[in-house]
Amino acid sequence: MGKIKLNKVRKAFGEAVIIPGADLEIKEGEFIVFVGPSGCGKSTLLRLIAGLEDLTSGKIEIDGRDVTDTAPGSRGLAMVFQSYALYPHMSVRNNIAFPLKMAKMPQTEIDAKIAKAAKTLNLTDYLDRKPGQLSGGQRQRVAIGRAIVRSPQGFLFDEPLSNLDAALRVNMRLEIMQLHQDLKATMVYVTHDQVEAMTMADRIVVLNRGNIEQVGTPLELYNKPNSLFVAGFIGSPKMNFVEGNTIGVRPEHLDISDKKGEWQGTVKLSEHLGSDTFLHVDGGKRGQLTVRATGESQFGPGNKIWMTPQKGRLHHFDAQGRATK
């Protein structure tokens, strides 16, 4: 349960085409992440799946059922919003109970489900509070609680962690992944953060201006990006592009030496992360290059260094930005 299929899904607001036509099959129980820069249409695509936006043309199927014209509440999906979208005047208990109440479930059953969800999400002590009295992380949990009580076939997450601080973000990321393992439900997750995408996804969908650029597992995208855009978007720090954007190499795939190598450059800045050092190097005609050195690098600003791309780690692109063999 929870297979979602998009067939030539198109969305336009008047003249402005947001999604020119997307084809995608999401497998049962899969954790899929839509990633892309702001305005790439990833949230719109999610809202189309949710039913919160109408399709201009195309078709959406869930478990083989055509839901293109089905109301959002009847698609068997639950959604967690960026701003949580909790109902501010209702207690945590009533927030979580709301979808069950709308489904006209008997009160005893509702109480049992709330108790179970609250226990899973550590919310038992907060059930009678209003959302305004909770911290960001707790609100996020309530939003997830409201989503899981209905036992939906699929979960939709719209940048759910972007309002949390860094430490909490890492925690909630793990909690969502744990939730996915426990529930075995399909999850579609939208983010602009490629670290979230790489760590959480079974498969990543990279979007660029409404087009699906590439679909694949995190490592497929990392090792075999099929375009300049995907190559530049996946991986941090960003891939280096030289020779007029026809050759790319990741910062971690450049070996450095002070004696010999293929490319020469001068270190301009170094960033120490403890585990790694990022060297920002002026590569002469090759432009600005970033090199990732393991541990504490001996090189600092002003040093002349030689850089050699590792074997088989060069990416080649044609003039249109497509990957070539």
Add this chain to the structure above:
Amino acid sequence: MATSHAQKVGRWALAPSLAALTVWAFVPLAIAIYFAFLRYNLQSDNTGWFGLNNFYYFVNDPYFYKDLFNTVALVLSVLAITIVGGTGLAILLDQPFWGRGIVRVLMISPFFIMPTVSSLVWKNLLMHPVFGLFAAIQRFFGASHVLDWFGTVPLLSVIIIVSWQWLPYAALILLTALQSLDLEQKDASMMDGAGPVSFFRYIVLPHLSRPITVVILIETIFLLNVFAEIKVTSVGGFAGNLTYLVASQLNEATDIGEAAAGGLIAVVLANLVSIFLVRIVGKNLGT
């Protein structure tokens, strides 16, 4: 957090307005309380301490209970009409449609018209049994006997006129409140399976409970003082309220003492009514 210095400055800065408020609000109230206990009639030289007699005579005025009833009936009916109608109008005006800006401005206009003027328009152009539009409509549909609004249903007529004036106010406040409703909540409620009715009942109405309380409080204050509409349409004998009764004590009986006593009774009534109404709203919409 304000420092003690800033608080001191703030207190001095507030002082002039507080002084003005005292002079404008408390002095007249104090004088009214003082007059209420005096025998003070412009047609009589016999003045002096009168105890509670003014209150006794006002309450025993043949019109008192009728006017008390009219006051409460007028306030409650107009509140009901303006809040239910205002919520409806606000929801309509919140929808995108062509010419929305102009419609919004037009909708507010009744609120800018002087009560005496609008009462005259309603009296002579709309509700008049001979020249009135309503009578013409009745005749168009073949009625041989048209409704004499002010003769047959004087209180209802006043309620209609006052509601027409206050509906825009309620709609404006509620429209502003509606626009502050987070649209993601609508999305969330749709995902949760709520239809338009459930969305209104469980999300919109609770969101509006505070502005509705504000509308009730402010309208109650003004609706207890309705006077022009009753005076202009000459229905004081049938649909007079306490304000009208106080005014007639002053103008016709020239009894300042009794009018002051009546005014104080109205103040107490105003407080009772508004406390009662706000409690009800708080209980039912606050969830």
